[in-house]
Amino acid sequence: MRRSRFVSLLWLLVFVCLASQSINGTDTIEQGQEIAYPNTIISAGGKFELGFFSLGNASKYYVGIWHKESNRSIVWVANRDHSFPIESSVNLSINGEGKLVISDGRMFYIVTNVTTSRNTYAMLLDSGNLVLLNRNTLDVLWQSFSDTTNTILPGMTLQDDYGFLVYNWLIVSWKSVEDPAPGSFSLELNFTNFLTIKKGSQTYWTDTRNAFWGDDQFGWGFTSEFLNTSRITQIVLDDFGQLKLQSWSEDDQRCCLEGFKPISASTSIQDGTYEVCVRKKNLHCTNSGDHAQNDGFLHKFFVDYPSDEYVLNHTSSAADCKAECVSNCSCIAYAYDINRGCLVWYGDLFDLKQLPENDVDGKIFYLKLAVSELITNQKEKSDKRQLWAIVILTLSLSMLVLGFSIYFVSKKLQSKGEDLLKFDLAISRKADDTDLKEATKPGIHRKNESKLPFFSFESVSAATDNFSVTNKLGEGGFGPVYKGILLKGDEIAVKRLSRRSGQGWEELKNEALLIAKLQHKNLVRLLGCCIERDEKILIYEYMPNKSLDFLLFDSVKRRTLDWSTRLRITEGIAQGLLYLHQYSRLRIIHRDLKASNILLDSNMNPKISDFGMARIFGGEELQANTNRIVGTYGYMSPEYALEGLFSVKSDVFSFGVLLLEIVSGKKNTGFYQSKSLHLLGYAWDLWTRNRALDLVDPMLQEVPTHLALRYVNIGLLCVEDNADDRPTMSSVVSMLNNETMALPSPKQPAFLNARSMVNQNLVQSRSEIYSVNDVTFSVLEAR
Secondary structure (H helix, E strand, O other): HHHHHHHHHHHHHHHHHHHHHHHOOOOOOOOOOOOOOOOOEEEOOOOOEEEEEOOOOOOOOEEEEOOOOOOOOOEEEOOOOOOOEEEOOEEEOOOOOOEEEEOOOOOOEEEOOOOOOOOEEEEOOOOOOOEEEEEEOEEEEEHHHHHOOOOOOOOEEEEEOOOOOOOOOEEEEEOOOOOOEEEEEEEEEEOOOOOEEOOEEEEEOOOOOOOOEOOOOOOOOHHHHHHOOOEEEEEEEEOOOOEEEEEEEOOOOOOOOOEEEEEOOOOOOOOOOOOOEEEEOOOOOOOOOOOOOOEEEEEEEEOOOOOOOEEEEEEOHHHHHHHHHHHOOOOEEEEOOOOOOOEEEEEEOOOOEOOOOOOOOEEEEEEEEEEEHHHHHHHHHHHHHHHHHHHHHHHHHHHHHHHHHHHHHHHHHHHEOOOOHOOOHHHHHHHHHHHHHHOOOOOOOOOOOOOEEEHHHHHHHHHHOOOOOOHHHEEOOOOEEEEEEEEOOEEEEEEEEHHHHHHHHHHHHHHHHHHHOOOOOOEEEEEEEEEEEEEEEEEEEEOOOEEHHHHOOOOOOHHOOOOHHHHHHHHHHHHHHHHHHHHHEEEEEEOOOHHEEEEEEEOOOEEOOOOOOOOOOOOOOOOOOOOOOOOOOOOHHHHHHHHEEEEEEEEHHHHHHHHHHHHHHOOOOOOOHHHHHHHHHHHHHHOOOOOOOOOOOOOOOOOOHHHHHHHHHHHHHHHOHHHHHHHOOOHHHEEEEOOOOOOOOOOOOOOOHHHHHHHHHHHHHHOOOOOOOOOOOOEOOOO
């Protein structure tokens, strides 16, 4: 009991400690959460901070928002017209009515005096905007951007929620740097759509040129120069009625004018000071007549004159205007206006505006600076010009070198491939036969992988007569296949990836890597590849008798496939699959075994081809699951087509379909005979009625009855619905080679209920309509 109580107290202590330290790490104020000095909340990006601050003599508390970094200047004050004593236990919270309030226990100051739903919370955004949100609807009930003080931040607009201009919109200056109470000056929007500064009720300044704002792409708000800056920017109406556009970076705080600097590198929230710019070098003018050598003028182009008072001197020329300013040490700047004459400024300068380059209203302004500062400024400009010249020259040379490098590398890559025309097919066959014999020796079957030759595209194109239509052998899901002829007369097959192909680089790479590692007489031989520019090509040995489907499903050509030839083809396919499943260096699941992927050489020996969809099984892995179903309808096992499960038994199913097709000379898909809608159902129907011999191709002559029945039996065993009931390829090979071996009776095959059930299940499972042709498809579907 004591231990339990101790643990509870310990957890409570940890919770209190975490809660007390977590306030500074959040950007929200929740109901029931109190923020008291010195705790604050910080916007998510760390740009702005909200909390209590004091000014001047530090006797009063205010709630405000300030920049978290840089000069930490205050941008908004919640209670500018009512402060709280510094010694009071004042806090900021959301009361039971859902309003944001400041309280010292004796009185409340309501910050957000709006109708709320009680279920609210406040959030400080990275724009510096404090918003009060309805937790249920996330509607903004109130925002500090609409309750302005003396500062304008990027993102503030002069529109209400409906897009109408708010003509009573205004900001009001502070009373002084130590008192944020409303001062004498205000910036507001009048009915002529001009911003004006007023002192009391009198107009002090009007922005007739829309220097600060306009109806550009940001809507009725502040100009894009103000909003799009990458620096920290704000507009402040100070207690002297000056409207200042302030801009600085986190590493650098600069006055807008060259030759000036801030009094201090940073200012303090506590003492309430602001950035004030002073000259870096004092003027040397002493009214002694020797000022021309020590002071000079900086030319400022495309500016709008300062709005503070100037003296109009009726001199006859610009030179006289300059002389007037040079001779008077109180003169700090001059300008010569053709229409008005000589304009001279004395004292401090306010709101000198830099206009965009080539602005038609831009004027020339001459600012008096110490000669040493002018030299420094000119040197900086000269250094910048030199730096830019170096950068441009370096970039130009780099681009030139890069261009030459790309050219020579591309030429080298183009000539890197071997010449396919000179490829010696006979030597390649001997090398492969040697590798095959070595691979069959005990303990040698894991020798180093064969190196795959790379051929140049130029030589591949020459071998195929520039991929002539007359040399085209056919086209599959991968792309077209062309016949090629080498210099010695050897024939090759060139498989070229089509840009419109559903298969792509991954399938090509998969096929190249797999076949390069496999050596078997019943697997097609990959001679090399070509990967150049956008071309991706595989080169195979040429099969003069094309593919099995080309002969088997043709009413005339299948006469060339007598019974002994069909037996040899069947046994060769079985041996090739057995090698893939059991004896190769890698256990391979083909996943797309079908008649069109069985190629026939000049002696009608079968070669399994197209390994683009094949999968490698590692270790003791027996079964895998995939979301990407690939294969051909009619040859796919039910567990793979419907559930994405595949194993060696998936290939056994495909072999069973292929075996029944070889015996009957009929396609499994598109089958219309008797009551069955596919070959498997027809074969099962004949088997159950003891009429299996009727399945044998009528074009075949002198077919041994016992062998025909045996092959039908084996085919039906391979296509059984349950994968566990199907034999392995080693068992299949034994059944084919050993006529005395007893065979079990087959169970009903998969997809027995014909097309209606198959298509319905496939569509419901995969939301895809499967075709009934022999084109390999690939479906990408999350399960």
